[in-house]
Amino acid sequence: MNFLQITLKDLLLLSRDRRTLFVLIALPLAFIAIIGSSTGQLFSQAEAARKYKVGIVDADKTELSGQLVEALQLVKGLEAESYPTKKAARQALAEDKIHVLVHIGPKYHTLVEELEVIDIVRPEGGRLQGNVKALDVAVEAGPFLANASNLLEIVVLSITVKTISPTVLEKNAKLKRQIELAALKSRTTPTETETEELPDFLKNKPDPPSINVVVYQTVVPGYTVMFVFFIMSFMARSFIGEHDMGTLNRLRLAPISRPGMMIGKTIPFFIISLVQTSLLFLAGKLLFGMDWGHTPWMLLPVMFCTSTAATALGLLVASLVRTEAQVTAYGNFLVLTMAGISGCMMPRSWQPEFMQKLGLVTPHAWALIAYDQILNRPEPDLSVVLHCCGTMLAFAAGYFAIGWWRSRGID
Incomplete structure (x- = not known):
């Protein structure tokens, strides 16, 4: 055997x-x-939970403030929701329905119109002093992000400067034209030949x-x-x-x-x-x-x-x-x-x-x-x-x- x-x-x-x-x-x-x-x-819920919920109150009701609201809504990491009044937004913040409150005050458009080009080129100085409050915008964080309130203010300031830059540049037509020409020159679209020379993993990148x-x-x-x-x-x-x-x-x-x-x-x-x-x-x-x-x-x-x-x-x-x-x-x-x-x-x-x-x-x-x-x-x-x-x-x-x-x- x-x-x-x-x-x-x-x-x-x-x-x-x-x-x-x-x-x-x-x-x-x-x-x-x-x-x-x-x-x-669980992972799907965790992915959704990674988005910070932002409540936005637009007390200015102008085109400039609308642009800021729209820019905040387009940020992928934020789930923005508009509130009619600051009181309603603060109530939502207290109930943990939102993590951050952004209040755009009624003086927002006036303060933006007073800015000069140097103020947006160097936001840490000039009229802004690196603080979004200089534009009558207040950022309040709930207990979930209490330790990150300063970081949130910097993020909102960055988005705000980006949205108001075209308006401020209107005051200097020559500079605005130079920036537009430079942007046009740097805007390159890959031609058919260039696309063919790309590596295979870039041409056919799987989802x-x-x-x-x-x-x-x-x-x-x-x-x-x-x-x-x-x-x-x-x-x-x-x-x-x-x-x-x-x-x-x-x-x-x-x-x-x-x-x-x-x-x-x-x-x-x-x-x-x-x-x-x-x-x-x-x-x-x-x-x-x-x-x-x-x-x-x-x-x-x-x-x-x-x-x-x-x-x-x-x-x-x-x-x-x-x-x-x-x-x-x-x-x-x-x-x-x-x-x-x-x-x-x-x-x-x-x-x-x-x-x-x-x-x-x-x-x-x-x-x-x-x-x-x-x-x-x-x-x-x-x-x-x-x-x-x-x-x-x-x-x-x-x-x-x-x-x-x-x-x-x-x-």
Whole structure:
């Protein structure tokens, strides 16, 4: 008897347990769908929350003040809303409906008309003195941005100077004409020939992926790695079942070495792990629009090494446990703990530096680093991927060696 016969026998037995095989695929797929959709919605809300809500009160009601209001509304990072009175805007500020209040006073247009060119060229001096209050414009920040009120005043001053510059330049027709000619001369539109000479990545720059696709680039590999290591529980239960039925004792009497027997018992679960990983990544692409990166072939060695580490760890756990209760306790503890510290449940970049370093004691973290290189980097670093694969194989060798040594004590 050789290890291939043991492998074929175990594959036949495992293929009959279709419910277990279904759970290995359906459970992580359900987690990926739920976590991915929830996280995508959270990120979408976070993107919207990054905009500062500005309440604008235009007490001047002139063309100049209207231009300032329009300029504030066009700023991408601001969500501007007009209020009829300062009292109404302050009420909204107190209720945290807005983060900033900008009040354009009735003297705004008069004060703008009094400005000279030097005042807008050097706004930190002259009549403005670097303060928007000199134009009867008041900026009030709510508690959300209380510490950034000075910065907000500078931003509003910058936008104000930009909108009033054409009006102030009207006082010096010659200077205005020179500026217009200079602007016209510097305004260049790429010709057809110039466009052809542009690099391909500039000519055909792809649209940025949606936030949901970006989420699944992290969620799919993270939870795939986590559930790949659930194979250890199934391996341990299989070993206990064969031990209770006396199959392991009969295998010891067969003409096969202990390492050969261990390899033969491990390969079926390794194959299942590879199929599980492949199906989850395929589902990620077909169901969630996941991108496999610019070099999809690099996923194959990472999948191989991750499954190798998972099945080797399963062999180690199988050599340690003796009962179903121990499988549940030890298996779940190891799976959840290692997944938590490695970054399977949340992006590694979100973890504190200490946790990122601590996670490196698990093969999970190295798998995630490799997947991140392949899926999220425009030009993956092959040396990083190979280093991660080598580290996972080292973990696998260590787990297998300890599992083989421990298996000598199994009766």
